[in-house]
Amino acid sequence: MTDTDSRRDYSNSRAVLVGAWDYRHLERVAPAARNSFDRMFDLLIGPLCGWPRERVTLVGNKRSCGDLPHRLMRLYQGVTDVAMFYFVGHGQIYDDELCLALCDSPADPKDSSLRLTTGLWFEHVRKALVACDAKTKIVILDCCYSGNATVPGQTLSGAATEITDRASGTGAFTMAACEPNHVAWFEIGERDQLVQTYFTKYLIDTIEDGLPGRGEGLTLGDVFAATAEALVVTHRPRPTRSIRHEADQFIIARNPHPDAARVSKSELIQGQAVPVENDHYPDGLPSWFRRRRRRKYMTAGATLITLGFLGTLAFSLFSPSAPHASAPATTASSSQSTEATALLSTAFADNAGAIFLQSFSDTVPCSQTTSSTALQERWKSDGCTTATVGSYLEQTRTTGGSAPLMVSVEVIPFPSVTDADLAYGYVYGGDYPSTLWCPPNGAGHTPCAGQGAVTPKTKEGGAFRHIDRYIIWTTSLRTDVSAAADVYSGAVAAGWAAAYACGPVQYRGGSSFLISWE
Template sequence: MTAGDTASVPRIDPARSACVLIGVDTYESLPDLRSVRRNVEDLDRALGDPGIWGVPDDRRWVVPNPRTPGELTGPIREAVEKAEDTILVYYAGHGLLELDDELHLALPASKHGWGETSLAFSVLRGLLLEARGSVKRRVVVLDCCYSGKALGEMDGEETVPRRRQIEIEGSYVLTSTTERERAHAPLLKTHTAFTGALLDILQQGDPGHGERETLTLNQIYRLLKDSFAIRQPPLPAPQAQDQNGVGDLPFIRNCPRPANHVPIPSRWSRLRLLLAGAGILLTGAGLGVGTTLGWERHASQPRDFPGSCGSQDRAVLLDVSDRLDESGTNEYNGTAIEQLSALALTGEGTEAIAVRDQGGTHVFRLTLGREAPHTLRPEVRHQPRTLYTPEGRDFPKFDGEGLVIERDGRTILVSEERGPSIRRFRLSDGRQLGEPLPLPKVFRPPPAPGGRADGTRNLESLTATPDGKHLFAGMEGPLLGDDGKSGAHRVRIQSYRGESGSHYTPSIQYGYPTDQGYYLTELIAVDDTRLLALERGYMNGLGSGVRVYKVDLDGATNVDGQILDTGHEDRLVDKELLFDLASCPPGDLKKRQGQPNPLMENVEGMALGPPITGTYRGRRALYLVADNNSRPRYQSTRIYSLAVRLP
């Protein structure tokens, strides 16, 4: 059908259509798929954008991490009742081929080989075929491994001359792969390969054919194939099946005008909106979405805080503030408030202390806001304190990275990277008290005798148990000889025993495994056997990655004097993901240079607050702080607050 032909054919009507977007990003037995959540969010926003398709808010359903088949199919049944023109269903997650050689859509608890733990595509097919009497067209989009198995599953409808395509029922299936290929979800990418390309087309249209006012599903499919054909290395080619001419109906607007656009922060949001409005079913294999359990209608406006950071509902992002970058609050009596690398709560309401690294030896006392953690309004109200040697002299070089406020509130412990060292300071005048705490020889960089540490990724984190009887000091990077696999690192955590404000002696040394491309940046002691660990990574073009893990030290091996090379995984502590900051809602934050995800920043510090009352009762407040590296034009001195669920 030519452009002239489509001009006389009615467009798929978004006002009379409905779409259901399903994403599974978190799994108990299968690898997590962190990019799936952004797939669904950005696609929902795109499909709801009047400049792209324009499906109303009450006709779009977002289904993140459905735990049971009923949680997945329930929203589809409701959408079918509402749709009169087209029903569009999108799935992104793991696709499994079970013993019956049938495509199964994975759920969070699915296990390969246990077909009863996932949803057979035939069940979804039957549900959509039952809808033939109430909707004219059904569109399915699958972004998952082996999704090509769905092609042909929607057969059984009489093929009729194209001139009658508007009056009859039909279907369109678009898949990310063939029936024997795996889908592609690049590590640290915002979206999966297939959905990312689809979002680009929805947002940018077909610039090579600007005379077209609309694009059809078949035209979108051809653009996808062309996009994948030039990729290096080659990726699986998308597949499509058109029944009764649905693929030739005018669908979305081509090259939507910016004036018509609702702000769309990412490709995932754009695609989510487009699919919801068209009523197309997208199926995705090998992908998953990390959002709250259950399903919900998703509004087209940008999401505000609070918002869940993953399907397990372990963390909720309450607020984010860049206020310390604003004129009038970014300095105090001429001292710049920047390069904050550690944060600790004083125990007096929402007051906290932060340490500056590299650019000076300042300690800032600040308040996080009267309504923190629900609403952040950070402000420095006191003259910053400078840290001095025991003799009252300036340190020639000092790189403060970790911070502990001791129980009497009069002294602090600060770990610094350049030494490295752990020193005690009196808050009243900033002077060092006594000698630094003893450190293992291997924590020092060469040429110090026995030193095996990296001078630039050294002693980064410090925390104390609530009773002050245990300290934990963490290295950011591995020691010489402690080799991990494929960019993952094995780093050391040194524990101490003693009394707050008094002496500490070294105790057990632990081995901690970081994720690929990540380093250990901060620790929080929940008690003497449980920690929270903050991992951070950065890659040019992909931005920062920030993850917080729960760490269990109970029964862990003392690795003092041992090498943590490959083959000794049993020497490492156990960890479990609490949340990935990239899975939290981005809101309307300003995107900084080098951060494709506007939520992400150079997070270095973390502080655990008291139990929260009200809506998030039973959770603890958790605060994060980002170091701007004295580059306020490109990085932010940002503070985050979250409500986290701990055992």
């Protein structure tokens, strides 16, 4: 089923694009899903892909599943060439099954069974595609837990006994925004009309930028590989895929730069700061947004997007050799309490069941958050003046022994999202020390009193998170500086949980390590 020409006749093909953004119960986050939905449509009907408008069906902002499984069966009926399905929005799981959340899908876990009736069960999508006679079947899922659609039993690739084998030569390619049981991410920024979901953005950017040296047509396999490389290099979630027969050789678009020298995405990005996402369009709004027009969806569209992706850049950063500078152990004054209350939780629990209570908080000059002169200068040049710091002590024991875990937290603000992006790109992957903040007395003060005993990576965990105009940097260890085998994993869980429990209230939550926060 290998194509040799990217300009094909789509008269016997059908693409169905489903997107949801006006959620009633799920968290309202950003316009990223609407923008990605529109941009995918414009790509398909544009000159690179060349789909006729009448062969692309838009299902935008549908409130509940209703007769959508039936309509999918009808839409793919009679398709003999290419059948494509794309979804962007919330993803949910019920009984290990992927549900594509629609606008009335519930958020309350007590109503989780309703996910199957309000949302679009992925099994319905799979069956509609399996039942059709298309030679090539393509599924693109941009939602949390989408990787679950690429595991055996959930894909179009399936076992040899599946009904797809009745159509000789049938190929199928499923690509998902994240790994199984993981979450997908979206952009956040000051120009909401431009933000997109990361997977769709990188996928379409790859097609529109082209792949030098890859010939006249872009295959699904090459496009996915380049997209995945770019996402991983810039520290976004790793996408996944499943392939049946030779579907990866299907040409999805014309290559705009076939003859230029081949350069990998990692070569282009290596050694550079992560680019500021919304500066990609220096001359104003991108063409896909300027071309936005009233479109007839199956149900009326709305202008707001609520989306269950993680809108954060959150990664563990464990300095392999640099020690943490000892911090002055002082008590927060009343004048500092407002800022600390706004950016630090009073308590949180991690996935090991450990409960952590705040034991110390303060606001300090940004220069005190690190002992690195270079990083101090960087904070200053990017506009950071004061930071909120604190520490938390474990109230239960999850790593054995009699000493609790302690988590030190630094919430470092910048004047704008752009400034924080630049600072984050500078720090990530480097070997910079954070400051360890301890309470003035008690068990939690021990690590600060004996800094020489702290050995990164064997006794210490932490996280480095970027959200909106803030960087959140955590360091976690047991207060007796133990190197017992179970300490490191416990410290990592605590550090991640703290990173998601702190920062502005509207951006808290979302990590699998975080159970709750107050």
